[in-house]
Amino acid sequence: MGNFGIARSAAPVMAGGLADSLFETAHRDPALPQIARRDKENPGTWNPVSASEVRDEVVALAKGLVAAGIRPGNRVAVMARTRDEWTVLGVALWSVGAEIVPVYPTSSRDQVEWILRDASCVGVVVEDEAGVMTVGSVCAGLPLLRHVWQLDADALPHLMEAGREVPDATVDSLRRIVLPESTAVVAYTSGTTGRPKGCALSHRSLAAPCDVLLAGWRHTAAAPGQQPAILAFLPFSHVYGLMIQQLCLRGGLLLAHEPELTEQALSAALLSFRPTFLYGVPYIFEKIYKNFLRKAQQTGKGPLFERAVRTAQDYAVATERQRLDQGPGPGVDLRLQHAFFDRTVYRKLRAALGGRVRGGCSAGSPLNRDLTLFYAGIGIFLHDGYGLTETGGGITAQPVGREKFGTVGRPLPGTEVRVAQDGEILVNGPSLFQGYVNDERGTRAVLQGGWLATGDIGRLDAEGYLSITGRKKEIVITSGGKCVAPAPLEEQLRAHPLIHQAVVVGDNRPCVGALITLDPEFLAHWRGALATSGDVPGREVREAREENALRQEVLRAIAAANSTVSRSESIRVFRVLQEPFAPSNGLLTPSMKLRRDAIVRRYGPEIDAMYATAARADRGGFAGTTEDFMSWDEADDVFRRARP
Missing domain, CATH: 3.40.50.12780 (ANL, N-terminal domain)
Structure with missing residues (x-):
């Protein structure tokens, strides 16, 4: 531990309210x-x-x-x-x-x-x-x-x-x-x-x-x-x-x-x-980035923007290694490329946020490391924070000058953090809550010897930086007994500009699956770009071409997510849903967190159909590769249903 x-x-010591x-x-x-x-x-x-x-x-x-x-x-x-x-x-x-x-x-x-x-x-x-x-x-x-x-x-x-x-x-x-x-x-x-x-x-x-x-x-x-x-x-x-x-x-x-x-x-x-600092949740920062990308593509500057993104991320990695005493910092060529893109791209991106933003903090769920590197590289030092309702907010923060992206930083001064044998994060400090109103049993269950059992799972590295890997109650256990934390896979899926939301499922199923919603604004832009990329006669042919291209984009996103986990943890089946998860339909909390139980109940028939389709493909000999396993019948045309 x-x-x-x-x-x-x-x-300062607090004396009043x-x-x-x-x-x-x-x-x-x-x-x-x-x-x-x-x-x-x-x-x-x-x-x-x-x-x-x-x-x-x-x-x-x-x-x-x-x-x-x-x-x-x-x-x-x-x-x-x-x-x-x-x-x-x-x-x-x-x-x-x-x-x-x-x-x-x-x-x-x-x-x-x-x-x-x-x-x-x-x-x-x-x-x-x-x-x-x-x-x-x-x-x-x-x-x-x-x-x-x-x-x-x-x-x-x-x-x-x-x-x-x-x-x-x-x-x-x-x-x-x-x-x-x-x-x-x-x-x-x-x-x-x-x-x-x-x-x-x-x-x-x-x-x-x-x-x-x-x-x-x-x-x-x-x-x-x-x-x-x-x-x-x-x-x-x-x-x-x-x-x-x-x-x-x-x-x-x-x-x-x-x-x-x-x-x-x-x-x-x-x-x-024109704020100087941004506090948000991953959804906000993901959406801002996707809007930057979409607008660049709409003006014919997509390739330039993508090169600028790679340069920003490379520059942020180099400066991160330098401040952690792991490297010399950006080389001459990288500094020159970064300076060029700062004049031509990054300055405009910062101006779109008011022009004065120096940094920001994301909390509520883990922020993708590549996205964090992008923001740091364009001059907005964005990092993850961690806290709970039961702790009055903040538990950790990035030490100034020793920030490590991909983590939520180190415990705040005066706060202690432990990781138990089962991976659960335990917290002790002055911000702990007084207990649950009218629920002594619930209070005793989470406050153990002065330590709060957070319900989150994570790990501490040798320098005390904390990484969050998921929630104990959200762990997916397949019928083969494999335990899978859904949050990292969902985070990787959302990194694709077309994917708006993702929920990993698979409890008591033969493999891991995913329910996916598409970003409506980026989808409209993507369709427009596809329509102008060549002459395709006939509506049916055009729609078939679009469906196949969209399928390949989703498969690429899933392959990228799967590359971060073992094969037994990888997503093998998926379904694209027409309706987004939102507080208004009871599938998101007001703080934009997934109501997993409600989603699984709502889409139970779709989940059953998803696995049944994969089982038919498996019996027919199509389970040789990940892509073949993720197949469906013509009757299960999820992409047609995704059209407005």
Whole structure:
């Protein structure tokens, strides 16, 4: 069993609650821009709001909450997208000692009812009329719920007005009795299996990883002398989003909010706000790269872009080896090629993200190493991070100047990480949660002697760098007894521009299989390029040619993924699905994680057909090679069904 932890944190000792940081910033540097708000008349303009102005809004809102009867220890749910009102409301609730219960705004009626009842919420803040209707439909079974506030109906201004007669000193007194050990958030897990569990997180749990990162890594988030600017677009309903929010509030970083996660909205926000650092999940960074590639191909610059990508990756590998004392760094030829592409390609790519991004962090699931090398090579130092809801966010980070791509870094100062004999990652540190609400048995099952059993499997190398290889509950066990971690294979499949999502299956089956969805935008571009590459008479012939070409592209992606594992672990059968996995159809969690059990249930007939087709091919003598084994009948034309 390995055991690693790095030096004790240099972060300041926490004495109060999370709300204190904003008040301290407003006292120390009242004019410091703390929040940037989009101009209502000109959406492309962002107006800074100073720390003192944000504090005044928080105090006014906190007084309204007091007037409404919200008391220390009361739980209030917030069911809204990533908006600046969310941040102001959150600090106001903490200022009066209340506990926040974040709820995804897309949650179903049953999920909302379960969370509000399980957490004993006395109030809920929703975004719009749809949220009011959802909560209203379950109110009869929630006797403790006294308030439903709607943001789009000016609930916050009305609360501020209602609290005008409450003395400021009341808020100050309530804020000062909040202790680091007081519960700040009850964050419900995404619920990939079973009902979501409410993780009670103290103020210290949320603050600890943020303070450590600010102490050791803040200078990497912006150019020297520049205030770091962060665009928050991940949901605050997830602990990663809350961590980003608290990094900004505790570190005096400029925070902007983007509630829409569409490509168009995010692209416009990046160009207008111009962040200096990006926090995202692999899906976001994969999508950005695929858009770069697609646009290059559409303008006839695909070959140039691909050469630029290879150069960026080679340059990043060489500089990585140099900083790890394993090589001399980029040679003269590579430096010249890199400089050429920096002028002609990389500069334009950085400009598409606003032009000021120096780096970024991806979390939620492993990020492909080649993709990480690409971003580093174009001048955006992107790396993986690791954390859980039960740890208040961050557990590991890349040591500055000793970053090792393909890993999630080393344990944060003050945090210890072990890998048990069965490969499970165990964590101990100041950010551990207080336990699951109303679930002592579940709490005891994961907290063992002060160590959190994460459920993730991984490995520590000789220098203490952690690599995540999968989840214990997600291991696929074939009928032959072979154990396969699906995440690495899925990550490799998604690296192909045509593949949007992938789920590896194979429990109690003769071999490993995959369910695949295609990227609709890149697929449309690919079809257009194929149609112009030659004259093909007749629709049927054209469609047959397209089907065969698409099949070969998917086979190439699978072959690339299979090259990273043994033959017994390789994907031998697959199916291309028409419908993508999404939170709206219950196949993704709101934090974009696969609901594997739900996917297997939904596509049970397709999985059966996939293996039955392969079995027929096997009986007919077609199992000699991987490609032959992955065959199907004319009646099982998955590519036709993939057409819009």
